[in-house]
Amino acid sequence: MNVTLKQLKAFVVVAQQESFMAACELLHISQPALSIAIKNLETEVGGALFSRTTRAVVLTPEGQRFLPTAKRLLQDWDDAFIDLSQAFTLEHGILSIAAMPSFASSLVPSYLKRFRNEFPDVKIKLHDVVAEDAVQMVIDDQVELALVFEVPDVPQLDFIPLFEDKFVAAIPPALAQDCTEHFSWAQLLESPLIALQQPSTIRAQIEALLDEQGLAFDVEFEANQLATIGQMVASGLGVSAVPSLCTPLFEAQGAKCVPLQSPPLMRRVGIVTQQRKPLSVAAQSFIGQLVEKYG
Structure with a gap:
């Protein structure tokens, strides 16, 4: 017809x-x-x-x-x-993003507040999931972008770097009383080590650095959430090496975070999007705000 x-x-x-x-x-x-x-x-x-x-x-x-x-x-x-x-015109629309928990609970709320202040009528959907799941949500078209650590080269993804995050030593309160202003990796490994379960890109990066330094990576406790590791460290089960983005969360749980040196370990944090797929105006505006902030 x-x-x-x-x-x-x-x-x-x-x-x-x-x-x-x-x-x-x-x-x-x-x-x-x-x-x-x-x-x-x-x-x-x-x-x-x-x-x-x-x-x-x-x-x-x-x-x-x-x-x-x-x-x-x-x-x-x-x-x-x-x-x-x-x-x-951003008088209406939806911004759908994913972010790893350490990022979602630290810096992301301030990003969203700035965006919402400028575009109050855009609805925001935030999925706080582990970094690997956040990236997969972009691949599966469940979100337009993810705020995560840099991922290995994936043909269908683009990565926009924002800043570099340094790893810190997460130590229990009792150990913090006697510690200096920073830890070496050798000092950290003198205590029981708590790490993310495999597969984890954070764990893989730590393993690679320790292998280069000739240090044994002997994990005594594993968990699949950084928040859980924070609780385990705070309770005195052991120590861990985590991105500094975790510092507010870990210290709120009772753990202490100090810089890790000899050598320092850094990882880029940024935005993951699909290659060759147009973004909504809302997503473009949000990314523009972040690039302007860290550019």
Whole structure:
């Protein structure tokens, strides 16, 4: 069926005005053009929508049933373009992002507050999941972007670096009483070591550095969430090496975080998006704010 928007508008206006002449004035078209539009519509639907007399134009029963539907279709058409326009101007829209918990609980809230202050009508969906899951959510089109540590080269992903994060030693309160202002990796490994379970890119990076230094990576406790490791360290089970982004979370749990040196270990933090996939205006604006902040 090939019904046009012009035909729908013509039908609704004629029905409301009960006059072809009045409808022509409102639609700014000639009477022959209006008559053709109505005739073509009636041909498409398979029957008369109006009963024409010398005195009036009235709807047939079929036309009466169709009128509410035609009005709704025109309103939906207008609403769709209003919604689209508002999305482009950020008067409306959705920002859907994923962030690893250490980032989501530290810096991300301030980013979102700044964005929301500028664009108060954009809805925000934040998924705080482990870094590997955050990246997978981008790949699976569940979110437009992820705020994570730099990932190994993945053909379908782009990485926009924001800043470098240094690893720190997370130590229990009892050990913190006797510690200096920083730890070496050798000092850290004198205590029971707590680490993320495999596969973990954080763990892999630590293992690679210790291998270069000729130090044994002997893990006594494992967990799959950094927050859990923070609790384990705070309870005195052992020590850990974590990104400094975790410092607020770990210290709120009772652990102590001090710089790790000899040598320092750093990792880039940034934004992961899909290659060759257009981003919404909301996502583009959010990324622009972050790049401006760290540029």
